[in-house]
Structure formats: structure tokens, C-alpha cells
Amino acid sequence: MTVECDEVEQPSRASADLLQESFAWLDGSAGMLAFRRGERFGCAVNLSREPATLPPHRGIILSSGALEHGRLPSETSVWLELA
Numbered sequence: 861m862t863v864e865c866d867e868v869e870q871p872s873r874a875s876a877d878l879l880q881e882s883f884a885w886l887d888g889s890a891g892m893l894a895f896r897r898g899e900r901f902g903c904a905v906n907l908s909r910e911p912a913t914l915p916p917h918r919g920i921i922l923s924s925g926a927l928e929h930g931r932l933p934s935e936t937s938v939w940l941e942l943a
Contacts, residue, residue: 921941
């Protein structure tokens with residue numbers, strides 16, 4: 861199966877931040893791996909067995925599962941728009 865695309869969208873600001881070299885670890889709950897790329901893009905992965913508090917953020921871009929009362933469930937990752 862071949863998928864064709866007639867138009868290429870311009871990258872969003874979050875995508876542009878991914879191309880930057882800036883990288884920093886974010887503070888997170890125990891068992892959480894969290895980092896930022898650029899000024900506005902962040903990623904958090906909960907490797908613990910308990911729901912974890914997310915780093916400060918403006919919004920959620922994509923999540924691998926539903927949040928539990930605003931917390932990131934075990935074995936779940938989320939891409940964040942940072943404040």
C-alpha cells in the first residue's frame with residue numbers, strides 16, 4: 861500500500877523546537893523521565909507504578925493514554941506544550 865501526500869504542511873512551533881539543539885531535563889516525580897527541547901516542547905514518561913504529577917505545562921500535544929485526575933498513569937507518555 862502506498863500513501864501519497866499532495867501538500868506538505870509547515871512545521872508547527874513545537875516541531876521547530878524539536879529541531880533545535882537545546883535540551884534540558886525537567887523536574888518530575890520519582891520514576892518519571894521528563895525533558896524539554898527548545899522553549900515550548902516537553903516530553904514526560906512515567907516509568908513508575910504510580911500515577912505521577914506532570915511538569916508545569918500549557919497544554920497536552922499527544923498522550924499515549926488518558927490522564928488520571930490530571931496525573932500521568934504508569935507506563936504512559938505525554939508530549940507537552942510548555943508554559
